[in-house]
Each structure stands twice: as structure tokens, then as C-alpha cells.
Amino acid sequence: MWFLVCITSFLFHINVSQASIGDRSQIYQRCLDKCQILNCTQDGQSFISQAQPLHLKLTFWSCLDECKYDCMWITVNGFHQRGYKTPQFYGKWPFLRLLGIQEPASFIFSLLNLFTHLFMLKKFVKSVRPDSPLYWTWFIYCLICSHAWVWSAIFHARDVPITELLDYSSAFSIVLVNCFVMLVRVFRYILSRFLFLTMTIIFLAVFFNHTTYLSMGRFDYEYNMKLNIIIGTLTAGCWFFWSTMIRNRQPYVWKCVMYVALTGLVLLLELMDVPPIFYVFDCHSLWHLATAPLVFLIYSFAIDDCNYLRKIEVETCNIKFLTI
Structure with missing residues (x-):
């Protein structure tokens, strides 16, 4: 859990400014x-x-x-x-633009994340039956993540107020959907339809409230970053605790543990504030590059988990049928 300590430390040392010595x-x-x-x-x-x-x-x-x-x-x-x-x-390092694209490395690596999600969604659809438990939860997870990476690419292509808002709000949607999927999976057996609907409404309300707040007046970078890290850290902690509890019955959960741990580890790239290499590759772009391979881990976990849940469901139905 050491990386959670690092992230929490990062949380309380954030200081973002819109003005810089250059401008x-x-x-x-x-x-x-x-x-x-x-x-x-x-x-x-x-x-x-x-x-x-x-x-x-x-x-x-x-x-x-x-x-x-x-x-x-x-x-x-x-x-x-x-x-x-x-x-x-204006709070950013100078970048060499390419064909009008302001931050070409972050733009390309955002598209790489998008294509990785879509590639793994195709594999997920082939490997998991649509009637499997949590199938549609993970399907929607992919759509939300893919949507966010589209806006990430657009924002890094041209940083203007509207693309900035859509990028930051979409990034927040990834943090929220990760938390949502975690809660649905961990509390699956006690989550009634009413509770599921209530939780969905709450998450949607949090998302729209956050987006509305960011769109009003001066963009609050510090508040946005802190909220993302708080929710992300809580989600990571819950995934770790749950995985530890069920690791003997479901050994494939190591993939989830590795995904969460490596996600926290590569986030430390955001702590490094140095000029971009060749005025193209900064730590933020390298963070985007590092997150792309991790997508394979979380979808591999989702495939194994959905198939496991389906197997348990089928076995339970067979037992009930035999006892009638």
C-alpha cells in the first residue's frame, strides 16, 4: 500500500497556477x-x-x-x-507544435489509450457472453473511458477553455466509473436493484455537479485534482482489500491488484515537473504512454471475473434444479 501513501502525500502538495514566469x-x-x-x-x-x-x-x-x-x-x-x-x-511548459497540434506526444498517447480500450472491448465481447453477470457494467465502463480519451486527445491537440473543461470532466468520469465498477463488483451479492439505481443516480449527480462547478468562473485545478485523487485512492484501497479477501477462491484477481498498483506507480510521473524532452515528451505525456499497457490487465481481469461469475451462476442453477 506504499503507493497510496505517495499519492496521498501528492494530494496535499498540489499547487497549480495559471500564471508563470515566462508569460x-x-x-x-x-x-x-x-x-x-x-x-x-x-x-x-x-x-x-x-x-x-x-x-x-x-x-x-x-x-x-x-x-x-x-x-x-x-x-x-x-x-x-x-x-x-x-x-x-500560463502554467505549462513550452511545446513544439506539429501540424497545429499543441502537445503532439500527449495527443498520440491519448489516441493509443483509446485504441487499446477499443481493442480490448472487442476481445471482451468475444470472450464473454452478453448474459454473463456484470457484462454490461464493463461494457459501459469501456464506453466512458473511450469517450474520455477522445477528449483528452482533442484537448492536447488544442488547449482552449471548452476542450479543457471537457477533458477534465471526462477524466473525472473515468475516476468515477472505476469507483462505480468496484462498488458493483464488491457488493454485488447485497446490491438490490433499488440500491443499484440509487447509487447510479448519486454518481451521475456527483459528475454533473463537479462539471458544473468547473465551468463556473475560474477553473479550480486544485479542487479538481484533490477530488480525483481522493476518489481514486479510496477505490484502489477497496480493490486491494477485496482482492486480499478472495484471492484463494479467485486467483486471477492478481491482475486487478497489479492494475491498481501500477496505476498508482505511474501516477508518480505527475509529480515530476521538468521541461519536456526535445520540447515534445513531458512527464504528463509519458504518464499517458504508461497507462496504455495497463488497460490489458484490467480487461483481462474483467473477462476472467465475468466468466467466473457466470460459472458460479450456472452451477448454482444446476444445484437448485437437482434439488427440486
Whole structure:
């Protein structure tokens, strides 16, 4: 359980800022003012004279966005010439864009997670009968996770307020659905239809309340991160306790234990706040890369567990039939 201690420690040392030394510097501010005056219309959306490349139009880069990007690199060079470290801008490290994509590594690795979920869903559907217990629970789990990775890719392609909100709220939906699946599995034998419906309504209410809060006024990064980690840590702890209790009867639960442990371990990448390698690969993108292989573990566990539950259900029905 050591990784839970690390995550909890991370929880109480979060400090996210929207302003950084790079965008506050005089080099950046003077460059931005000059660029806007010379190139942009008054609203900052369009260029006065020059033509914008098609791939930047398709990814919705405004004239002001272009000025921010160009001035960011002028500022980075200015800092390096003075012997200073690479600065952050608006709370983020500078990234080299690729065909208009702001964070190409995170974009590609988000798509990798999406394809991994869809690949394993196909395997799940082939390996588990639709009338098996928890079949539809895991099916919906995949849909929610896949939806979240779509928005993760879009957000890393273009970081604007609406894509940021949809990415963060979708990421929260993954945390919630993991907790939901855990509760449904652990308390399956005492969870009546009424309790299941009540729990579903509560989880939906929590999700929509959280999303609504994030969309109102200043985006609360610290609150969002803390809530995600609290729910994620509780979910991990419950999975571990349950797996320990039933490991002798269901030895395949080691897959669930490994998934939870490795998920906590790779999350530690988020603790590392260093400039991206080649201005492309940062710790956040490497975290996305590390989560993709873990998808195989959780779906393999889901396949084994659904087949196990079906086997028990069939055996129970046969015993009841023989005793009649």
C-alpha cells in the first residue's frame, strides 16, 4: 500500500497556477504587444495581411494564439541566452507544435489509450457472453473511458477553455466509473436493484455537479485534482482489500491488484515537473504512454471475473434444479 501513501502525500502538495514566469516576463509581454499591433485585428482573431497556413486554420489558431506561440519561443531563447532555465507559460511548459497540434506526444498517447480500450472491448465481447453477470457494467465502463480519451486527445491537440473543461470532466468520469465498477463488483451479492439505481443516480449527480462547478468562473485545478485523487485512492484501497479477501477462491484477481498498483506507480510521473524532452515528451505525456499497457490487465481481469461469475451462476442453477 506504499503507493497510496505517495499519492496521498501528492494530494496535499498540489499547487497549480495559471500564471508563470515566462508569460509574466517583460520579453514576452513586449513581444506579444508588438506582434498583436503589427499582425492582428482588434479582436485578435484574424491576421491583418498575411495568409495563415491551412493546418493552422483547421486547428483554430487565431492571430493572438500565433503571437503567443511565437513570443513564447522568443522568450525561451532570451532566457537561455541569459543563463536562465526554461520558463513555463500560463502554467505549462513550452511545446513544439506539429501540424497545429499543441502537445503532439500527449495527443498520440491519448489516441493509443483509446485504441487499446477499443481493442480490448472487442476481445471482451468475444470472450464473454452478453448474459454473463456484470457484462454490461464493463461494457459501459469501456464506453466512458473511450469517450474520455477522445477528449483528452482533442484537448492536447488544442488547449482552449471548452476542450479543457471537457477533458477534465471526462477524466473525472473515468475516476468515477472505476469507483462505480468496484462498488458493483464488491457488493454485488447485497446490491438490490433499488440500491443499484440509487447509487447510479448519486454518481451521475456527483459528475454533473463537479462539471458544473468547473465551468463556473475560474477553473479550480486544485479542487479538481484533490477530488480525483481522493476518489481514486479510496477505490484502489477497496480493490486491494477485496482482492486480499478472495484471492484463494479467485486467483486471477492478481491482475486487478497489479492494475491498481501500477496505476498508482505511474501516477508518480505527475509529480515530476521538468521541461519536456526535445520540447515534445513531458512527464504528463509519458504518464499517458504508461497507462496504455495497463488497460490489458484490467480487461483481462474483467473477462476472467465475468466468466467466473457466470460459472458460479450456472452451477448454482444446476444445484437448485437437482434439488427440486
